[in-house]
Amino acid sequence: MISANNIYKDFGKLHVLTGVSCEIRDGEKVAIIGPSGSGKSTFLRCLNLLEEPTSGEIWLGDKLITGVDAYLHPDIIRQSRTYAAMTENGVSDKEAVEKIISDRLLKKREGKNFKSSVKEFEKANRTDINLARREMGMVFQHFNLFNNMTVMQNLTLAPVQLGLKTKAEAEQAALALLRRIGLEDKANVYPATLSGGQKQRIAIVRSLAMNPKVMLFDEPTSALDPEMVGEVLDLIKELADDGMTMVIVTHEMGFAREVADRVIFMSDGVITEEGTPAELFDSPKNPRTQQFLKCVL
Amino acid sequence: MAQFLLMSKENYKKFQARPSCRTGNEGWDGFEREGHNMDFFKNIGVLITNEKYMGMLLEGLGKTLLISVFAAVLGLLLGTLVAMVGLSEGKFSKIPKAICKVYVTVIRGTPMALQLFIMAYAIFAIRGFPKEITAILAFGINSGAYVSESIRGGILSVDIGQTEAGRALGLGRGTTMRKIVIPQAIKNVIPAIGNELIALIKETSIVSMIGMYDLTQAAKVIGAGNNMASYIVPMSVAACFYLAIVYLLTFVIKKIETRLRASDKR
Numbered sequence: 201m202i203s204a205n206n207i208y209k210d211f212g213k214l215h216v217l218t219g220v221s222c223e224i225r226d227g228e229k230v231a232i233i234g235p236s237g238s239g240k241s242t243f244l245r246c247l248n249l250l251e252e253p254t255s256g257e258i259w260l261g262d263k264l265i266t267g268v269d270a271y272l273h274p275d276i277i278r279q280s281r282t283y284a285a286m287t288e289n290g291v292s293d294k295e296a297v298e299k300i301i302s303d304r305l306l307k308k309r310e311g312k313n314f315k316s317s318v319k320e321f322e323k324a325n326r327t328d329i330n331l332a333r334r335e336m337g338m339v340f341q342h343f344n345l346f347n348n349m350t351v352m353q354n355l356t357l358a359p360v361q362l363g364l365k366t367k368a369e370a371e372q373a374a375l376a377l378l379r380r381i382g383l384e385d386k387a388n389v390y391p392a393t394l395s396g397g398q399k400q401r402i403a404i405v406r407s408l409a410m411n412p413k414v415m416l417f418d419e420p421t422s423a424l425d426p427e428m429v430g431e432v433l434d435l436i437k438e439l440a441d442d443g444m445t446m447v448i449v450t451h452e453m454g455f456a457r458e459v460a461d462r463v464i465f466m467s468d469g470v471i472t473e474e475g476t477p478a479e480l481f482d483s484p485k486n487p488r489t490q491q492f493l494k495c496v497l
Numbered sequence: 498m499a500q501f502l503l504m505s506k507e508n509y510k511k512f513q514a515r516p517s518c519r520t521g522n523e524g525w526d527g528f529e530r531e532g533h534n535m536d537f538f539k540n541i542g543v544l545i546t547n548e549k550y551m552g553m554l555l556e557g558l559g560k561t562l563l564i565s566v567f568a569a570v571l572g573l574l575l576g577t578l579v580a581m582v583g584l585s586e587g588k589f590s591k592i593p594k595a596i597c598k599v600y601v602t603v604i605r606g607t608p609m610a611l612q613l614f615i616m617a618y619a620i621f622a623i624r625g626f627p628k629e630i631t632a633i634l635a636f637g638i639n640s641g642a643y644v645s646e647s648i649r650g651g652i653l654s655v656d657i658g659q660t661e662a663g664r665a666l667g668l669g670r671g672t673t674m675r676k677i678v679i680p681q682a683i684k685n686v687i688p689a690i691g692n693e694l695i696a697l698i699k700e701t702s703i704v705s706m707i708g709m710y711d712l713t714q715a716a717k718v719i720g721a722g723n724n725m726a727s728y729i730v731p732m733s734v735a736a737c738f739y740l741a742i743v744y745l746l747t748f749v750i751k752k753i754e755t756r757l758r759a760s761d762k763r
């Protein structure tokens with residue numbers, strides 16, 4: 201479904217992600233946990249390119265959504281002038297490729313062949329980010345409902361604007377979604393009048409209105425009053441039971457254990473450990489993971 | 498003026514009796530001159546019922562409004578354009594962005610009067626070139642710099658989460674801007690734009706410096722050639738005109754503002 205290959209992300213001098221690779225399969229529910237500032241949100245936002253990775257590739261199905269990262273494709277590297285120069289001097293193919301990747305030698309000017317093969321690869325595989333995002337729903341910590349629109353308008357804006365549904369169809373679908381979460385009576389109110397839990401549930405169905413293939417959640421309950429956490433988690437659980445593929449950054453360990461097929465522990469910009477909830481929560485191997493879990497459980 | 502205020506009553510009478518005070522009084526035919534500081538309100542009445550002087554003031558008012566309205570339209574268009582360029586990203590926007598930045602910096606960093614002079618005596622120093630256009634361009638360009646900053650600030654004040662939510666749904670940059678960000682930014686921008694328009698109307702009073710006949714200049718001409726206290730009457734009337742325009746504008750802006758705010762809560 202989604203695969204992230206060797207993602208690096210810098211904010212100026214700050215290296216937030218330093219080589220994160222991970223594959224999310226169809227129907228899989230992945231929870232990402234880890235200390236504050238470890239890069240969980242940044243990684244999640246890289247998946248739908250709200251943050252552009254500094255290097256690395258994101259694939260959605262068989263479509264590339266980032267630029268081509270030549271260092272991930274030895275075939276492309278072999279087209280480079282740097283490679284040609286190395287092999288001419290008697291370096292073996294394997295060593296040349298490895299050296300180019302490890303030393304990131306392509307940053308210098310490269311030959312025409314190389315550039316055209318990057319372009320060709322891009323042409324064959326890359327898709328427009330706006331098209332890709334239609335398949336990836338995202339739910340934010342602070343809901344981000346459109347304040348200038350009613351709940352109904354929030355739900356119908358994207359499907360109608362993108363020409364996926366007529367207004368009438370979109371409204372019908374929106375009503376069905378609102379009924380599902382028991383908030384049909386809120387269709388015509390503005391977000392300012394809603395409780396946090398209601399806002400977040402509406403934000404979730406707003407994403408569902410696009411019929412996404414995967415849902416990304418960034419701490420969906422962290423901004424909620426404790427008594428509203430349950431209703432939002434129940435809705436997410438319901439989605440999970442329906443077979444939705446999802447990636448959830450969360451501090452709710454109980455929820456992660458219950459819902460996730462796989463738990464990823466991130467610290468200092470890398471995936472330190474991953475495994476089934478039982479493996480990770482009951483017998484963590486990495487000392488960083490052990491220390492973190494001791495603090496939060 | 499100060500000397501006049503400090504005079505004792507006797508000195509003042511003597512001062513009035515001076516022949517020089519009685520010359521050049523053409524502007525005030527039919528006005529009560531003796532003890533006119535007492536008859537301020539009476540003289541106002543005389544002025545506004547006098548067809549000739551009222552005609553002069555209205556002509557000046559017309560010019561003031563002409564310059565203000567066209568300069569405001571130009572300023573709003575220019576300001577919006579500059580704000581959009583300033584907020585755009587992408588490799589093709591680098592040079593336009595730099596130009597806009599220089600424009601805003603230079604305009605905001607130099608006096609309006611100087612900009613007007615440069616426009617009138619350097620750029621459009623062409624015999625017979627209509628001064629109205631010179632003034633409209635000078636004030637429009639000046640106003641555009643301030644408007645662009647207001648609009649930029651208004652757009653930046655909309656939570657970035659709103660944009661992110663729009664983009665995450667697959668909406669393009671333009672659609673997100675038009676449907677989500679700008680409607681919310683307008684509410685924040687309207688008061689600042691209103692202030693800018695008010696400042697613009699009042700600032701047009703310096704066009705007399707390039708020899709134009711606006712409301713302020715009309716008041717000055719009416720009062721000119723007379724004894725000093727005579728200025729106060731036409732100047733006061735002109736001030737009332739400015740006040741009325743500004744008051745009306747403030748009222749309209751408030752109305753727009755409340756309407757915009759009412760629509761996001763119900």
Ligand SMILES: Nc1ncnc2c1ncn2[C@@H]1O[C@H](COP(=O)(O)OP(=O)(O)OP(=O)(O)O)[C@@H](O)[C@H]1O
Nearest residue numbers: 211214216234235236237238239240241242243419
């Ligand atoms: N837009 C940005 N500009 C600069 N630095 C950023 C930006 N976004 C995040 N960072 C920095 O990147 C680091 C990782 O941030 P991130 O939000 O990914 O952490 P996190 O694991 O989600 O933490 P939390 O649990 O607190 O949400 C932090 O040090 C943060 O300050």
Ligand SMILES: [Mg+2]
Nearest residue numbers: 240241242419
């Ligand atoms: Mg976070």
